[in-house]
Amino acid sequence: MKRRLTAHQEQTEINVSPLIDMVFILLIFFIVATSFVNEIGISSTYKDSASPNSSNLEPLTFDLTSTGQILQNGSPIGLEEVAPIVIRTERESSDKVLLRVSPGSRAGLATQVMDQALRGGASTVKLAALSE
Amino acid sequence: MKNIPRRSMDRIDQEINVSPLIDVVFILLIFFIVSATFVSVPGIEVNRPKVQTATSLQRNSILFALSNENQLFHGGQEIQLDEMGTVIENSDKKRDKPVIIQVDQWADASILAKVVAQARKSRSNVSIATRKPS
Numbered sequence: 464m465k466r467r468l469t470a471h472q473e474q475t476e477i478n479v480s481p482l483i484d485m486v487f488i489l490l491i492f493f494i495v496a497t498s499f500v501n502e503i504g505i506s507s508t509y510k511d512s513a514s515p516n517s518s519n520l521e522p523l524t525f526d527l528t529s530t531g532q533i534l535q536n537g538s539p540i541g542l543e544e545v546a547p548i549v550i551r552t553e554r555e556s557s558d559k560v561l562l563r564v565s566p567g568s569r570a571g572l573a574t575q576v577m578d579q580a581l582r583g584g585a586s587t588v589k590l591a592a593l594s595e
Numbered sequence: 596m597k598n599i600p601r602r603s604m605d606r607i608d609q610e611i612n613v614s615p616l617i618d619v620v621f622i623l624l625i626f627f628i629v630s631a632t633f634v635s636v637p638g639i640e641v642n643r644p645k646v647q648t649a650t651s652l653q654r655n656s657i658l659f660a661l662s663n664e665n666q667l668f669h670g671g672q673e674i675q676l677d678e679m680g681t682v683i684e685n686s687d688k689k690r691d692k693p694v695i696i697q698v699d700q701w702a703d704a705s706i707l708a709k710v711v712a713q714a715r716k717s718r719s720n721v722s723i724a725t726r727k728p729s
Contacts, residue, residue, distance in 0.1 A: 497631045500656070501654060503726075504695065565705065566705040570644070570698045574725060592709055
């Protein structure tokens with residue numbers, strides 16, 4: 464009589480341990496799968512060229528040759544000179560820099576020139592590809 | 596209370612009550628399901644350029660990678676330059692996720708310029724991933 468009573472009691476309540484197991488596995492899966500890609504980098508948040516008042520101003524232009532030279536007004540300069548040139552150039556839209564790259568030049572150097580221009584106070588650096 | 600037999604009272608006291616545990620685990624589970632943003636990584640490892648003014652970029656972004664052989668990758672496979680627009684639209688239909696381009700420092704800069712220009716047709720926020728300034 465006593466045994467039957469306990470057996471009956473066990474059957475009525477739902478066994479939740481498999482449920483908990485499954486939920487834990489799902490939880491661990493989602494914790495692991497939530498990959499937070501943490502990138503650092505430079506973003507040149509330039510306004511669209513459609514904005515009317517900025518279009519008539521000539522941006523400060525740097526050229527990157529395929530041999531890895533940085534040209535400004537046709538004369539070669541070093542990478543460390545980019546930031547001082549941007550600082551020195553006093554203009555209304557002094558924060559606008561155009562970097563023209565020729566085919567064959569390295570992207571690493573282009574990124575470094577953009578970085579130096581941003582360091583010199585430019586807020587917008589536009590990257591343009593020169594056709595051969 | 597009087598009607599409950601003494602024996603069953605003991606039984607109730609003895610076993611641990613797991614329902615609050617299940618509640619908490621369910622809440623955690625729902626949190627992780629909702630917050631799970633499956634970022635599709637480009638699938639190749641690139642040698643990022645080293646810069647000085649790098650800032651932290653937004654986590655939930657659309658990632659592209661430009662290898663040193665000037666191949667463009669997204670989600671583990673190579674794509675063409677003119678496919679970028681559709682890829683961006685497919686991976687992010689309504690929200691304005693920014694685009695991050697992981698560029699190898701030996702890649703062609705003119706290709707990078709074309710990739711950035713192409714990405715900017717779809718998204719206004721385009722960044723170039725770099726190495727941590729040391």
